[in-house]
Amino acid sequence: MTEIRQRLLRNAIGPMVPLTAVLLALIIGAFMVLAFGGDPIEGYRAMFSGAFGGWDELSETTLRATPLLLVGVGICIAFRSSVINIGGEGQIIAGALLCTTIVLVLPDLPRPVLLPLALLGGAVGGAFWGWMPGMLKAYAAVNEILSTIMLNIVAGYLMQFLLLGPMKDRQSEELGDIAQTERLSENAKLPTLLEGTQFNLGIVVAVLAAIVGFVLLWRTSLGFEMRAVGGNQIAAQYAGMRVKRNIVLALTFSGMMSGLAGAVLVLSSTAHRLSVESGPSGFTQLAGFNGIVAALFGALHPLWTIPASFLFGGLLVGAFALQRAVQVATPLVVALSGLVVVFVVSSESIVTRAREWAERVSQIAKGGSSSGNEPSTPLGATDPGSPRAPDSASEPESTQTPETSSETIVT
Amino acid sequence: MPANSLQSQSQPESQSESPSPPSPYLLEMRGITKQFPGVLANDRVDFNVKAGEVHTLLGENGAGKSTLMNVLYGLHQPDEGEVRMNGEQLSISSPSDAIARGIGMVHQHFMLVPTLTVTENVALGLKSDRRPLTDLPTVEKRITELSQAYGLQVDPNAYVWQLAVGERQRVEILKALYREVSLLVLDEPTAVLTPQEVEELIAVLRQLATDGRGLVFISHKLHEVMSVSDRITVLRDGHVSGETTPAETSREQLAQMMVGRPVKLVPDKPEVDVGEVKLVIKDLEVEGDRGNLAVNGISLEVLAGEIFGLAGVSGNGQRELAQAIAGLREAKSGTVSIDGTDVTNAHPSSVRKAGLSYVPEERMRDGVVSGFSVSENMMLLSRRESEFARFGFMRFGAIKEHSSNLVDRFAVKTPNIDTPTRNLSGGNIQKLILARELSSSPKVILAAQPTRGVDIGAAEYINEQLAKQKANGCATLLVSEDLDEVLALADRIGVIYEGRLMDVIDAKTATPHQLGLLMAGVAKAA
Numbered sequence: 001m002t003e004i005r006q007r008l009l010r011n012a013i014g015p016m017v018p019l020t021a022v023l024l025a026l027i028i029g030a031f032m033v034l035a036f037g038g039d040p041i042e043g044y045r046a047m048f049s050g051a052f053g054g055w056d057e058l059s060e061t062t063l064r065a066t067p068l069l070l071v072g073v074g075i076c077i078a079f080r081s082s083v084i085n086i087g088g089e090g091q092i093i094a095g096a097l098l099c100t101t102i103v104l105v106l107p108d109l110p111r112p113v114l115l116p117l118a119l120l121g122g123a124v125g126g127a128f129w130g131w132m133p134g135m136l137k138a139y140a141a142v143n144e145i146l147s148t149i150m151l152n153i154v155a156g157y158l159m160q161f162l163l164l165g166p167m168k169d170r171q172s173e174e175l176g177d178i179a180q181t182e183r184l185s186e187n188a189k190l191p192t193l194l195e196g197t198q199f200n201l202g203i204v205v206a207v208l209a210a211i212v213g214f215v216l217l218w219r220t221s222l223g224f225e226m227r228a229v230g231g232n233q234i235a236a237q238y239a240g241m242r243v244k245r246n247i248v249l250a251l252t253f254s255g256m257m258s259g260l261a262g263a264v265l266v267l268s269s270t271a272h273r274l275s276v277e278s279g280p281s282g283f284t285q286l287a288g289f290n291g292i293v294a295a296l297f298g299a300l301h302p303l304w305t306i307p308a309s310f311l312f313g314g315l316l317v318g319a320f321a322l323q324r325a326v327q328v329a330t331p332l333v334v335a336l337s338g339l340v341v342v343f344v345v346s347s348e349s350i351v352t353r354a355r356e357w358a359e360r361v362s363q364i365a366k367g368g369s370s371s372g373n374e375p376s377t378p379l380g381a382t383d384p385g386s387p388r389a390p391d392s393a394s395e396p397e398s399t400q401t402p403e404t405s406s407e408t409i410v411t
Numbered sequence: 412m413p414a415n416s417l418q419s420q421s422q423p424e425s426q427s428e429s430p431s432p433p434s435p436y437l438l439e440m441r442g443i444t445k446q447f448p449g450v451l452a453n454d455r456v457d458f459n460v461k462a463g464e465v466h467t468l469l470g471e472n473g474a475g476k477s478t479l480m481n482v483l484y485g486l487h488q489p490d491e492g493e494v495r496m497n498g499e500q501l502s503i504s505s506p507s508d509a510i511a512r513g514i515g516m517v518h519q520h521f522m523l524v525p526t527l528t529v530t531e532n533v534a535l536g537l538k539s540d541r542r543p544l545t546d547l548p549t550v551e552k553r554i555t556e557l558s559q560a561y562g563l564q565v566d567p568n569a570y571v572w573q574l575a576v577g578e579r580q581r582v583e584i585l586k587a588l589y590r591e592v593s594l595l596v597l598d599e600p601t602a603v604l605t606p607q608e609v610e611e612l613i614a615v616l617r618q619l620a621t622d623g624r625g626l627v628f629i630s631h632k633l634h635e636v637m638s639v640s641d642r643i644t645v646l647r648d649g650h651v652s653g654e655t656t657p658a659e660t661s662r663e664q665l666a667q668m669m670v671g672r673p674v675k676l677v678p679d680k681p682e683v684d685v686g687e688v689k690l691v692i693k694d695l696e697v698e699g700d701r702g703n704l705a706v707n708g709i710s711l712e713v714l715a716g717e718i719f720g721l722a723g724v725s726g727n728g729q730r731e732l733a734q735a736i737a738g739l740r741e742a743k744s745g746t747v748s749i750d751g752t753d754v755t756n757a758h759p760s761s762v763r764k765a766g767l768s769y770v771p772e773e774r775m776r777d778g779v780v781s782g783f784s785v786s787e788n789m790m791l792l793s794r795r796e797s798e799f800a801r802f803g804f805m806r807f808g809a810i811k812e813h814s815s816n817l818v819d820r821f822a823v824k825t826p827n828i829d830t831p832t833r834n835l836s837g838g839n840i841q842k843l844i845l846a847r848e849l850s851s852s853p854k855v856i857l858a859a860q861p862t863r864g865v866d867i868g869a870a871e872y873i874n875e876q877l878a879k880q881k882a883n884g885c886a887t888l889l890v891s892e893d894l895d896e897v898l899a900l901a902d903r904i905g906v907i908y909e910g911r912l913m914d915v916i917d918a919k920t921a922t923p924h925q926l927g928l929l930m931a932g933v934a935k936a937a
Contacts, residue, residue, distance in 0.1 A: 219804055219805060220803050220804050220805065221794050221795050221800045221803055221804070221805055222803060224787070224790070224794050224805060225794065227780075227783075228780050228783065228787075228791065231780035231781070231782045231783055232776075232777075232779070232780040232781065232782075234739075234776060234777045235776075235777055235778060235779055235780050235791065236780070236791075237739065237759060238737060238739055238759055238769060238771060238777055238778075239759070239763075239791040239792050240758070240759045240760030240762075240763045240764075240792065241760070242758070242760070
């Protein structure tokens with residue numbers, strides 16, 4: 001009985017903690033709104049209804065969540081393989097560029113051919129942009145955090161160069177130097193799912209990608225190897241796995257997902273063209289970074305990343321409603337989402353502590369006494385079987401607790 | 412003297428307490444109970460030490476030795492029970508309290524700063540008489556006195572990184588003596604020493620006891636326990652399962668007290684007709700991490716149905732040799748071949764394909780993915796075999812069956828096969844690795860320290876399994892620092908010293924003394 005309850009408690013804590021983290025961030029945010037002379041309750045009401053209050057709001061949130069989810073799934077794949085991919089921005093852009101190029105070159109293909117081809121182009125573009133730092137890490141020992149960040153910048157300038165040069169919209173030439181392509185072929189528009197709303201095929205693609213990501217990581221031998229490499233490179237290598245190949249693959253898959261996000265962003269944009277008018281991050285909506293938060297929010301699990309992306313996307317959309325409603329300065333909105341990020345990212349250690357706490361509570365409920373003192377590291381490594389980490393001490397040792405063997409041998 | 416200033420710090424406190432009743436014991440721990448979530452680590456444990464005796468604390472991993480000593484050293488607070496020294500009740504809330512009360516501890520993993528000298532390490536954390544300036548010459552003088560008095564030879568001006576393991580241990584002991592401890596706890600002090608060094612250490616410990624100190628000796632090597640102890644307390648599952656003296660007991664009895672059932676200490680050595688050569692190592696040279704020649708021209712052959720024991724003090728090239736065989740480290744020159752296939756500098760997957768199974772030395776680090784479940788770790792090798800994967804997808808039905816099967820067959824103690832491996836005890840992780848490695852029907856087994864840190868019951872089982880593989884015609888290279896283990900299991904014994912094979916001896920004629928000399932680098936003992 002107690003064991004079942006203990007397990008329930010433990011599993012309930014998992015998703016609860018990121019939610020609590022958001023709540024904490026919002027509470028602190030409330031004080032910030034107060035300090036700016038706004039009414040936080042009114043603000044948050046506006047925020048909520050701005051994100052989830054109606055079909056328009058929901059579809060806006062969905063639009064925002066789609067790239068977050070795609071990038072987030074890629075982040076799950078990379079982080080599970082112990083590869084830190086900060087290159088989502090660049091991979092989105094690379095995907096968008098290749099996708100746009102395909103549509104510009106072959107505008108007259110029928111929709112059932114052009115659309116998959118364009119999405120595929122996005123995936124390939126992003127995959128290439130992930131493959132590069134993967135190769136650099138595996139074969140030249142270049143830290144992937146640095147190389148992916150650098151490649152973000154390279155991608156940004158590459159997009160500016162292409163959109164002002166070979167891919168530039170010839171018709172808008174007389175309007176001056178506007179860095180954008182011409183309007184794309186209608187055959188390449190992502191179809192709307194619900195008449196009269198902005199819901200489009202993009203979210204379906206993203207959810208499918210999340211399922212694919214899950215199946216890849218937990219149902220295939222390849223994913224098994226990637227996770228093994230992520231969990232313990234030495235053990236993986238000694239078990240005969242090709243560690244370098246797996247590192248390259250992890251970054252390639254991760255980039256592929258972001259590239260897909262780039263394609264979806266282009267093909268579902270209202271202007272239906274690739275434009276860098278408001279800078280590269282104006283196009284990506286910073287999904288390359290926010291997707292990391294969504295993935296962490298979803299406990300680095302592709303399926304949990306689905307609700308996480310919706311929640312985080314809603315937060316981003318709602319924050320602007322809040323700003324309009326209570327008339328606070330725009331930076332406050334940025335600060336608020338920053339707070340959420342900090343709390344969500346630090347929630348992992350909160351999870352660990354909450355688990356400890358839950359175990360202790362159920363211990364007390366079981367009748368055992370418990371002091372406030374945490375079991376710290378034991379003497380040395382002599383007794384690896386003695387209680388170590390509190391979350392690991394519970395199960396296996398319980399088979400050899402003193403109650404089970406009371407006989408004493410005295411010589 | 413700095414040490415006196417330390418003594419005087421604790422003096423006023425102890426005087427302020429009520430006059431203590433005379434007690435025959437230096438240390439008395441009464442009814443210590445310590446509960447951790449899910450585990451009763453100490454259950455009303457009584458343990459005491461008289462001045463002038465060596466009292467051994469014996470028990471398997473997880474029996475509660477560390478918890479008891481952590482309570483003594485102020486790292487844990489007991490839920491119940493009391494600690495008395497010289498009859499006076501203490502509450503020790505931190506290691507600095509313990510040190511102030513005259514309790515010293517030599518940890519298994521030395522707590523020394525490698526970039527400082529011996530003197531600096533000893534002075535570390537003590538108040539100098541000339542503060543804020545240091546007073547190292549005084550410290551050095553005292554170290555020299557102490558090391559002469561107890562035969563703890565060490566150069567006070569040497570840097571710790573320059574010292575051999577045995578010397579570092581002496582520094583740890585000197586550190587404690589410098590702080591004028593009355594009670595010294597030594598946690599597995601012999602694990603890193605050669606047999607000769609162990610004898611020296613035991614002599615030092617006896618002398619420390621004779622001078623009126625109380626010593627707590629923690630070990631699981633039964634013959635050492637028998638030779639050093641005045642008294643022995645055995646812990647099992649958190650409670651005292653017996654207290655005895657070496658005169659009243661035997662190694663077999665001690666093992667039984669530790670495990671709770673009769674244990675076969677010396678495994679049966681099946682007589683197997685040796686077959687053809689399975690593992691050939693020829694003139695192998697391998698570089699160590701620092702670019703030194705860690706393996707310096709080793710040649711050996713292991714036959715089918717034979718266990719070749721490679722003995723030696725840790726750090727003499729065993730790790731590099733094992734890694735080179737498994738394809739994890741580049742061989743500079745020479746060849747390795749397994750069952751007729753040349754696998755020199757081949758990828759680990761090719762080496763495995765040639766028929767090698769490898770039980771690595773650092774099992775937590777190299778042998779398992781600790782975040783993976785038991786079942787996932789069982790699949791680490793056979794993840795792509797058609798039985799367990801089809802079209803790239805894993806077949807969970809077959810995997811589950813296979814894993815449960817192995818868990819049963821190899822007696823891995825785990826709640827279920829989905830338990831994260833890091834929750835298992837060291838012995839059970841080792842059984843898991845053995846189950847995985849041996850189930851792939853290997854031709855050559857490379858087992859590095861297979862029973863280190865493993866409790867007696869599991870060690871007995873692991874040894875049985877190795878003997879079984881031998882009977883199946885497997886060639887085994889057993890790398891071990893534990894001479895008893897090598898002598899008990901191996902058919903031939905090679906001794907490695909500074910990357911060279913000193914000699915190869917038939918196990919039937921080998922003696923610990925002879926092997927010990929070879930391990931210390933003394934060439935062929937007549």
